[in-house]
Amino acid sequence: MQPSAMMRFTALRNILLALALVNGAWASSHAGDLEARVESLIRNASLGSTEVGVSIRDLDTGRQIVSIDEIDPMIPASNMKLFTSGAALHILGEDFHFQTSLILDRDTLWVVGGGDPALGDPVLLEEMEWTIDTLLDRMVQRVRDSGVRELETLIIDDRIFDRNHVHPDWPRDQLDKRYCAEVAGLNFGLNVVHIKAAPSKSGGSPVITSMTPNLPWILPKNEMHGKPGKDAVTRIGIRRTPNTNKMTVYGRILSPIGADVTISNVPEVFSRLLKTRLEAEGIRVGSIRLAEGNTPAPKADGAEVRELLRIKTQLGTVMERCNTNSQNLHAESMLKRIGHENELTAGSWANGARAVRMVVIDRLGPEHAEGIRQSDGSGMSRQNKVTPETVTAWLTSFARDEDLGPLFLESLADPKDAGTLRGRFDDLPSDIELACKTGYINGVCCLSGVVSNSNGRGYAFSVLCNEIPGNVPIRSAKKLQEAVVDLLAKQLQAGRNGSNRR
Incomplete structure (x- = not known):
């Protein structure tokens, strides 16, 4: 007796559901394992009382897979430039x-x-x-x-x-x-x-x-x-x-x-x-x-x-000077310019910040509106605050944007080129791409960006370190950030080789 079409559909649905449950369980286990390893890196980083917030997202799903104090507002230093330049690209367009x-x-x-x-x-x-x-x-x-x-x-x-x-x-x-x-x-x-x-x-x-x-x-x-x-x-x-x-x-x-x-x-x-x-x-x-x-x-x-x-x-060109070379003037000029474009009045820090907030809501949704407080465009102000989860959501939105994403990511620092990453990440595997933004002011050291492999798999990450004690060298925070990137690079290589389910 031949099974009915409904019976065949029901059987197939049950198989797919079972596979989804298995994959979901593995993904959850995989994410938990990754978060545990990041927590271990933080514990062993010799950072004293430094406040550390970490968020990592899978670019394929947009899902946050590492969440460590990810909703705490933190001073981003020059990571603020990610929002300024991204909002400028969103409002002005790539041909501006x-x-x-x-x-x-x-x-x-x-x-x-x-x-x-x-x-x-x-x-x-x-x-x-x-x-x-x-x-x-x-x-x-x-x-x-x-x-x-x-x-x-x-x-x-x-x-x-x-x-x-x-x-x-x-x-x-x-x-x-x-x-x-x-x-x-x-x-x-x-x-x-x-x-x-x-x-x-x-x-x-x-x-x-x-x-x-x-x-x-x-x-x-x-x-x-x-x-x-x-x-x-x-x-x-x-x-x-x-x-x-x-x-x-x-x-x-x-x-x-x-x-x-x-x-x-x-x-x-x-x-x-x-x-x-x-x-x-x-x-x-x-x-x-x-x-x-x-x-x-x-x-x-x-x-x-x-x-x-x-x-x-x-x-x-202005975005690249802003993000690769961390030129503050270029960031501030973009912020004021989008304030002018958005409100048709003289560009200012205030109307520029309102323009960025508008773009954050447009790209990420209103739930992220409280994840950013912008005072200037470059990150020099200590009144700037962002949450790590909003940083990675922002990066993911551009990494998955076929129109604006390529120009945005190309503007970020690449260890293969001259810029703020000079002397860092020299030992990354040749098939791993890193595009990121550094950030430093007194007591603050941040790194956020995107790491991916040649197959297009990747992660958005943000490692924000605040309140670094005077007796803790900034190099300790940098080493933590580099260790997180190295961990993600190894995950991508393992996944490419089909061996990431250890």
Whole structure:
């Protein structure tokens, strides 16, 4: 007697159900085993009273398979950049470009900023075999080519962002450091000046040999010396008085050396710099000022109003500088730019944070809205808080996103390339890919990212270490993070070889 179709379906359903139960039980056992091993790594990490939160997700299922204090809000340091850059990609799109335009309106030259953090970025210019001087020369040449020899006014339009250039949470004693560079609607040269010094050939005090970009009206005070001494080494430091561009260069200078110092009020400094360069080429400039009010910059009409130059930077380039090289300025500029795009007002830290929260809800659901509190874009603020489980949910959402995921993951640090992972993970197997973001501020060390194999299997992970005691070296936290990645790499290799069911 032949079994009925219903009987055959029922039998098949029961078999599949049994297999699902077996696989589910194995997956649960596998996850429990992995979590136990991560807990063992934490116990043996010699971290003292350090607070550690860990979340690991299977990229195939999106399920969290390791959950250790995963819902505790923690300071993410530069892991905050994952949210800033991801939200920028989500809102602006992969084809977005930051733009800066030179617009000539009769006898008025407008420089219209788009908040581009890469304008005059020395690293990107070097890739083009350019320098800051090359870029400035190109700007001046376009004005000369227009036939203009006298400008009544040079206007810098930085209104795409607010004019709160310094975040209130940033350490006041570090505002002259490049990682605390001001953030403006028109940025230039990473908003720093690079000063070089060398011993005096006449045997006197060391001398300043160059400043890039050259700002001839800024004359740093020289407190350098060249006194020799046993085991003496060359060191240079530069202080800047807050809210001014009064600088002091100090240190023992026994050989040529250079250092960066941030610039205050970059749009005004740039206006004076461009005026100086134009006048050096015979183009007289009457006055310089920042744009005011709500009247927009003129639009090119091909007649009396002409766009002389448009400088564009791809969003992907800015994301890579943000995530691979951990450039804070690039993160802050993306945050303010999405605030502007989302609310059509001047970009700010507040409306940028609201934009990120909106994207978190859109991509992850409202249950993760309380898993993030954002104060700035780069992670310099200690008021930023995220939960490890929200970090891995965020990473998983991009890893599984066929449209935006590739660009997002490519922007992250890779141990095979130069960046913040240099010297770490050198012994990863060749078939294991790692894309992640580091994060460090005082007492905080974080690592979050995605590790995968050549078969497409992978995990999103987040290991956040907070309140690291002063007597515990940061290297201990890094070793824990590296051990977790190594454990996941071995899991992926075992799974690929079909031997992960030990």
